[in-house]
Amino acid sequence: MITIRCAKCKTKLFRYLKIGKGQxxxxxxxxxxxxxxxxxxxxxxxxxxxxxxxxxxKYINLKRSAFTHTGRKFG
Ligand SMILES: [Zn+2]
Incomplete structure (x- = not known):
């Protein structure tokens, strides 16, 4: 599970189950x-x-510079 935060104000925006490697x-x-x-x-x-x-x-397309993420990825 990873946590995605706003790059500007650090508000926690999503908790997300990341599967696989990569960005x-x-x-x-x-x-x-x-x-x-x-x-x-x-x-x-x-x-x-x-x-x-x-x-x-089908999915949310994230803007690369707009967020940060922390946490462990699966897979
Ligand atoms: Zn923000």
Whole structure:
């Protein structure tokens, strides 16, 4: 489980089950355990206003520079 935080204000935005190696670029909705983000249309934002990513229906496409993540990956 990894924790995804806003790069600007460090608010905890998602708890996410990351499977496999590599960068965190997409969030698959079925693996999101906790979602504190703001869904503004198809934009995903932090409560501080920082744009975190875009909802592409099947997954959330994250903006690389907008977030940080910590925690252990699986697989
Ligand atoms: Zn923020």
């Amino acid at each position: 965190v670029r997409h969030l698959w909705p079925s693996r999101i355990q906790e979602d504190n983000s703001i869904h503004d249309g198809n934009m995903i934002k932090c409560p501080c206003g920082n744009e975190i990513g875009k909802d592409e229906q």
